[in-house]
Amino acid sequence: MRNPIDLSVYLVLDANLCKTPQKMVEVALEAVNAGATVVQLRAPEWKKRRLLEAARLLKTNLQGRVPLIINDHLDVALLSGAEGVHLGQDDISVDDARAVLGDKAIIGLSAGNLQELPEKETTVDYLGVGPVFATATKKDAGSAIGIEGLLEVIQNTDLPIVAIGGIHAGNAPSVMQAHTDGIAVVSAICASPHPAQATQELVEIVSKAKYQ
Amino acid sequence: MRNPIDLSVYLVLDANLCKTPQKMVEVALEAVNAGATVVQLRAPEWKKRRLLEAARLLKTNLQGRVPLIINDHLDVALLSGAEGVHLGQDDISVDDARAVLGDKAIIGLSAGNLQELPEKETTVDYLGVGPVFATATKKDAGSAIGIEGLLEVIQNTDLPIVAIGGIHAGNAPSVMQAHTDGIAVVSAICASPHPAQATQELVEIVSKAKYQ
Numbered sequence: 066m067r068n069p070i071d072l073s074v075y076l077v078l079d080a081n082l083c084k085t086p087q088k089m090v091e092v093a094l095e096a097v098n099a100g101a102t103v104v105q106l107r108a109p110e111w112k113k114r115r116l117l118e119a120a121r122l123l124k125t126n127l128q129g130r131v132p133l134i135i136n137d138h139l140d141v142a143l144l145s146g147a148e149g150v151h152l153g154q155d156d157i158s159v160d161d162a163r164a165v166l167g168d169k170a171i172i173g174l175s176a177g178n179l180q181e182l183p184e185k186e187t188t189v190d191y192l193g194v195g196p197v198f199a200t201a202t203k204k205d206a207g208s209a210i211g212i213e214g215l216l217e218v219i220q221n222t223d224l225p226i227v228a229i230g231g232i233h234a235g236n237a238p239s240v241m242q243a244h245t246d247g248i249a250v251v252s253a254i255c256a257s258p259h260p261a262q263a264t265q266e267l268v269e270i271v272s273k274a275k276y277q
Numbered sequence: 278m279r280n281p282i283d284l285s286v287y288l289v290l291d292a293n294l295c296k297t298p299q300k301m302v303e304v305a306l307e308a309v310n311a312g313a314t315v316v317q318l319r320a321p322e323w324k325k326r327r328l329l330e331a332a333r334l335l336k337t338n339l340q341g342r343v344p345l346i347i348n349d350h351l352d353v354a355l356l357s358g359a360e361g362v363h364l365g366q367d368d369i370s371v372d373d374a375r376a377v378l379g380d381k382a383i384i385g386l387s388a389g390n391l392q393e394l395p396e397k398e399t400t401v402d403y404l405g406v407g408p409v410f411a412t413a414t415k416k417d418a419g420s421a422i423g424i425e426g427l428l429e430v431i432q433n434t435d436l437p438i439v440a441i442g443g444i445h446a447g448n449a450p451s452v453m454q455a456h457t458d459g460i461a462v463v464s465a466i467c468a469s470p471h472p473a474q475a476t477q478e479l480v481e482i483v484s485k486a487k488y489q
Contacts, residue, residue, distance in 0.1 A: 144373050
């Protein structure tokens with residue numbers, strides 16, 4: 066039985082915005098102290114030695130506070146003791162990932178439309194749906210699906226959903242109105258001069274939408 | 278206890294030269310039928326879904342004949358049942374790889390000079406030493422170390438060594454004179470219009486050097 070995951074404010078650490086593993090830890094701690102509920106490490110530009118170094122540093126610092134999710138690489142998740150992985154449609158499949166990581170791992174899947182929904186919902190813990198808005202952070206992201214695209218996916222799955230892609234404090238209220246379980250942000254926190262303040266603002270928007 | 282590995286003619290399948298998993302299997306089978314002793318899958322340009330597909334296809338076709346080695350990705354090695362991994366200096370460390378893959382896995386390490394030799398030789402099964410000659414196949418390869426550089430490494434380690442980098446039938450005899458255990462080739466087989474013939478020629482050069 067897997068633990069439920071609180072997707073409210075889901076920070077994706079980006080290698081281009083956080084240039085070093087140390088900088089990633091700094092931003093992650095500021096964000097988690099301000100209420101971020103999940104941290105994902107995504108650094109396709111980095112070789113695995115550096116990626117694993119970052120994963121282990123993050124795991125040590127976040128242990129017992131929020132889940133650490135590794136983008137793409139099961140081996141880095143295994144070796145760092147991260148709570149799970151986030152997989153794209155071209156990454157290792159959810160079933161294969163489950164076979165390697167076991168029942169307790171958190172496995173998230175990116176889905177931009179109904180065709181990308183998993184056949185069996187039972188093996189996936191949450192969906193990352195987007196890009197809701199245009200984003201410059203992820204070069205291989207598809208075109209923006211808008212709130213309409215997000216709503217369409219939400220209405221066709223029972224899985225928890227975190228919306229992603231170009232989300233910031235300005236448009237987060239409209240995203241939350243689609244009844245998503247949370248928002249994933251990269252530059253809204255990583256590129257902010259004040260990550261704690263930026264996180265806090267997003268936490269307030271999400272709480273307000275969820276509990277009002 | 279690990280099985281010894283015959284490094285004589287070590288084929289590295291390249292994603293740019295073999296455009297598809299199916300093409301990789303074709304080339305690999307031609308080469309193995311002609312005497313190649315190891316097959317490595319190296320496709321940093323591919324996403325992991327495709328990489329794993331290629332690894333599984335190769336494993337099915339090479340099973341019981343020659344070891345299949347996966348470049349870089351432990352998760353792909355685990356899921357495909359490959360015999361081992363080949364690691365660069367910036368990849369996951371040999372000790373970490375051993376922890377994930379277990380005692381029986383073959384683990385190779387790239388080393389271009391004495392500084393890159395492993396601290397403990399006991400955990401590594403072989404070294405890939407090069408690039409001996411200039412190569413266009415691997416973009417992040419260092420500058421050529423020449424036969425002199427190869428000799429220097431050979432004289433300072435007891436590990437089995439496969440020489441790599443710009444090796445073809447023309448220069449293979451000079452490489453074998455350095456008493457390397459084998460030669461690794463990419464384009465000499467993958468880019469050849471006759472992979473079987475190209476392999477056979479290399480096998481003859483290596484056999485002649487080793488057993489004469």
